[in-house]
Amino acid sequence: AIHLVITSVHTGVLLVANKGRPFSSSNFEAVRNIGTSDKEIGEGIGNKGLGFRSVEALTNDVHIFSAGAQKPAPPFDGYCFRFASMEEIAKLLEEIGASPEVAAKVAADIPRYLVPVAVNEQPDEVRRLAELGYATVVCLPLASSREVELAEKQVAALTNAAVPVQLFLDRLASLEVSIVRAGIEVEKKTLTRAVEPLLRDSSSSIRMQRVTMSDGSAFLVVRQTLQKDAVLAAVAKSIPAAPPLKRWLSWKGDAVVSIAVWLNKVVEPRLYNFLPMDDHAVSPMAGHIDAPFFADIDRRTVKPDLPLNQLLIQGAADTAAKACFAIVDEGLVVPPSAVVDMAAWSDARIATIVAA
Numbered sequence: 001a002i003h004l005v006i007t008s009v010h011t012g013v014l015l016v017a018n019k020g021r022p023f024s025s026s027n028f029e030a031v032r033n034i035g036t037s038d039k040e041i042g043e044g045i046g047n048k049g050l051g052f053r054s055v056e057a058l059t060n061d062v063h064i065f066s067a068g069a070q071k072p073a074p075p076f077d078g079y080c081f082r083f084a085s086m087e088e089i090a091k092l093l094e095e096i097g098a099s100p101e102v103a104a105k106v107a108a109d110i111p112r113y114l115v116p117v118a119v120n121e122q123p124d125e126v127r128r129l130a131e132l133g134y135a136t137v138v139c140l141p142l143a144s145s146r147e148v149e150l151a152e153k154q155v156a157a158l159t160n161a162a163v164p165v166q167l168f169l170d171r172l173a174s175l176e177v178s179i180v181r182a183g184i185e186v187e188k189k190t191l192t193r194a195v196e197p198l199l200r201d202s203s204s205s206i207r208m209q210r211v212t213m214s215d216g217s218a219f220l221v222v223r224q225t226l227q228k229d230a231v232l233a234a235v236a237k238s239i240p241a242a243p244p245l246k247r248w249l250s251w252k253g254d255a256v257v258s259i260a261v262w263l264n265k266v267v268e269p270r271l272y273n274f275l276p277m278d279d280h281a282v283s284p285m286a287g288h289i290d291a292p293f294f295a296d297i298d299r300r301t302v303k304p305d306l307p308l309n310q311l312l313i314q315g316a317a318d319t320a321a322k323a324c325f326a327i328v329d330e331g332l333v334v335p336p337s338a339v340v341d342m343a344a345w346s347d348a349r350i351a352t353i354v355a356a
Helices: 025-032 051-057 086-095 100-109 124-131 145-159 228-238 243-250 307-330 336-343 347-355
Strands: 002-006 012-018 063-066 080-083 116-118 136-142 174-181 184-197 206-213 218-225 256-262 271-273 288-290
Touching (some): 002 124, 002 145, 012 124, 012 145, 086 100, 124 136, 206 307, 228 307
Parallel strands (some): 271 288
Antiparallel strands (some): 002 012, 184 206, 256 288
16 A cells, blocks of 8 residues: 655655565664665565665655564554654763764764664554554655655656556555545555466466456566576676676575566556666567566666676567467467567567577
């Protein structure tokens, strides 16, 4: 759930809630220390420990509320905290004997994320999300007209995206977005995805599904898991150009490449890194490609010549070729255009799909 509650032109709060697992001690430590995500490489949407810092575009006073070990119920009784202000840090230092001068200098230099503070009060909006069974809520107070305007733009970009945001997000059953202004809900939209398996051959290395979005658009989505040894070799080759990839040598999860072509409408081809990247990240095939690309921090663009990213594009081509043959061999009922789109690659990548 993503709820934007606007109380005035200058104030509001953006609430982001999920029904996954509540915060654990390792989650708590990871969110406090930049670059130390506790996700295994390949496990989920992030792995650099940087994504959480994106909230700073909206607020410098983020609050996190999480359920305890038991089933979520109001109020949240697990990790509930915010991060100390510079003034609070200075005061804490003075309380343990630092001089005002030293306290002020340290408070100005130390990352606030290293100093969490317990939060005992829970706003009504947060309690309501607990009542609905959500496990964790990230609460972003908005304290200026600029922050309110930016939050509105971000929410609008989510619900009116040129490409479907949740197309490749298997673990996201639905995404509820609402905007409340002066106590009145002025907009509410629920984004969903329905999945229908298509491939009958259980021994195939690919998985094929028809995925229908809440707006009625339908996609043929095909997935394949790449060989771990090849992925690790590509990671090693990429480290000189992208040193942060060194940590990826401990990749624990599967490297899955997915492709999607539309079945009933035309949309612009896009590269995804779980979520769609911006319109500069154009897919070389006549459809979408999702893979654990090594991307810029903002996840908007990728370096296509990086060996890891090249391997993932080749994996997408291999997936497309296998899907084309499977559709024909099994006589699957899909529009012929789906086969054409999976085989149609841009001039620069013709050799990639031909090789596949």
